Amino acid sequence: MAGVIIGMIILSTTNPQHFASIYDTIAAEYGSPKYHEVIELAREAGYVTEGWNWISTLGLTPSIAWAITYGFAIGYIGGEVKRPERNILLAQILAALIPTIFCVWNGYVMTYNIGYEFTEASAYIDNEGPEWYTMPFPPTWANYAAILTDNILLKFLIGFKFIAFDYYWIPFSYIVFARVLFAQAMDNIGPRWFIDLNPRFGTPVKLYFLQWILGQATIVHYCLYPEVLGGLSVTGLDALTVWAIIGISCMLFPYVKKVRTIWEASPHNWKIGKIPVAVIAGILSIVMAGIVIWSVYASPAMGGLNIYWTPIYFGAGFAGVIWYLFWRWKRAKEGIDVTLAFKELPPE
Numbered sequence: 431m432a433g434v435i436i437g438m439i440i441l442s443t444t445n446p447q448h449f450a451s452i453y454d455t456i457a458a459e460y461g462s463p464k465y466h467e468v469i470e471l472a473r474e475a476g477y478v479t480e481g482w483n484w485i486s487t488l489g490l491t492p493s494i495a496w497a498i499t500y501g502f503a504i505g506y507i508g509g510e511v512k513r514p515e516r517n518i519l520l521a522q523i524l525a526a527l528i529p530t531i532f533c534v535w536n537g538y539v540m541t542y543n544i545g546y547e548f549t550e551a552s553a554y555i556d557n558e559g560p561e562w563y564t565m566p567f568p569p570t571w572a573n574y575a576a577i578l579t580d581n582i583l584l585k586f587l588i589g590f591k592f593i594a595f596d597y598y599w600i601p602f603s604y605i606v607f608a609r610v611l612f613a614q615a616m617d618n619i620g621p622r623w624f625i626d627l628n629p630r631f632g633t634p635v636k637l638y639f640l641q642w643i644l645g646q647a648t649i650v651h652y653c654l655y656p657e658v659l660g661g662l663s664v665t666g667l668d669a670l671t672v673w674a675i676i677g678i679s680c681m682l683f684p685y686v687k688k689v690r691t692i693w694e695a696s697p698h699n700w701k702i703g704k705i706p707v708a709v710i711a712g713i714l715s716i717v718m719a720g721i722v723i724w725s726v727y728a729s730p731a732m733g734g735l736n737i738y739w740t741p742i743y744f745g746a747g748f749a750g751v752i753w754y755l756f757w758r759w760k761r762a763k764e765g766i767d768v769t770l771a772f773k774e775l776p777p778e
Contacts, residue, residue, distance in 0.1 A: 433591030436584055437575035438535055444578055446545040452577055462564040465548060471562065472551035479550065489725045491718075492665045497533055499718075501525030502672065503602070506609045515697050536571060544574060603645075608637040617771040619757040666726045666739055667746060674719035681712030 450465035457464045463471060472478050479486060501522035504511065511517050540549045552569035554560070567573040572592065576585045612634055615624030628635040684693050684706040693699055700707040726739070761768050 431591075433572075433587040433589070433594075434532060437572050437588045437591075438532070438539065440575040440578050440584070440588075441539040441543050441571065442535075444543050446543070446548070449544055449574070449578065450548075453574075456577060457565065460564050460566060463562055465545075468551045468555070468563075469545075469547045471560070472554040473547075475554055475558070475560075477550055477554035478547050485728075488721055489729050491721050491725045492729075494533060495665055495668070495718075495722055497529040498526045499668070499673070503606065506606050519698065540571060544571075604638055604641060607641045608634050611637055611640075618761045618766055618768045619754060666723060666743060669719040669722035669726075670743060670747070671750075673715045673722070677712040677715030677719060679712070680708045680715065683708055683712075 454464040456462075469478060501524075504518055504521045504525070508514055508518055511521075540546075555563045555569045563569075567576075572588050576588050579585060611620060611624045614620040615622060623636055625634070626636055627633060683689065684699070698707075702710065758768050
């Protein structure tokens with residue numbers, strides 16, 4: 431967080447003229463087009479628009495979604511959270527609010543302190559990688575902040591945040607993957623070795639090993655076929671499986687008779703007038719999911735990847751349904767009704 435704040439403060443203290451002079455000096459050193467030349471080259475490529483428009487604004491939604499919509503991840507460690515009825519909800523709100531503040535701040539400084547047209551040109555460079563761009567760094571806000579200071583410590587802190595996040599993402603992914611499969615097996619939806627705990631470490635080591643194998647296979651695939659970038663489809667998958675499906679469920683939850691007792695027992699069955707807050711939240715979630723899916727397919731920079739993304743969407747959904755139906759059938763043969771797990775609130 432310190433690196434982000436430092437970088438944003440540095441960007442907030444400059445202006446387009448000052449930034450352009452520093453950028454031009456570095457560009458001359460590496461034989462790359464200067465500030466205004468970059469804008470004109472991007473304009474010729476159709477990336478510099480004339481003023482604000484809704485299409486470009488909503489098209490940014492997937493990137494914003496990466497930053498502000500992962501508060502649900504606290505659910506994976508819900509068992510370790512004290513006062514979950516308060517803290518889990520608060521954590522999700524803060525997980526959206528704090529990144530929103532930084533996104534707004536970043537959007538402002540890139541527009542007014544770096545320059546609106548140059549920001550669009552930077553997006554062109556980042557997406558298309560034109561041969562004429564020979565600067566020794568990607569055109570990101572963090573690198574722009576770094577070239578505005580001569581302080582080595584500040585440069586290090588700005589860059590370290592990227593390194594720190596990459597290392598943070600590894601244990602986070604291991605926690606999420608293992609706990610999802612562990613929870614499924616606890617509900618008898620999955621092989622029972624998913625819930626095997628190592629007697630020495632008290633953790634599902636077998637699941638960690640499985641994730642390591644799958645992770646290595648994915649890395650090998652990316653190295654051999656870097657043009658595929660199938661992993662980027664995660665935002666579309668989130669839109670469909672997290673925001674859309676959960677939004678529909680949330681919207682219908684208060685009115686389904688079979689789970690009415692669960693709704694009534696919930697400490698968060700709030701209402702605005704006669705309308706449950708869950709219904710409003712569900713509608714907003716569905717709207718957001720629709721915008722994300724639209725922007726994923728409408729973006730000219732990402733549209734070429736849809737030949738890979740679409741099969742991933744349908745394949746993941748189909749595989750999930752088959753996985754559930756198979757284990758429900760298998761457990762039924764053993765005399766176990768897996769649907770009973772969904773008829774009561776889970777223990778805190």
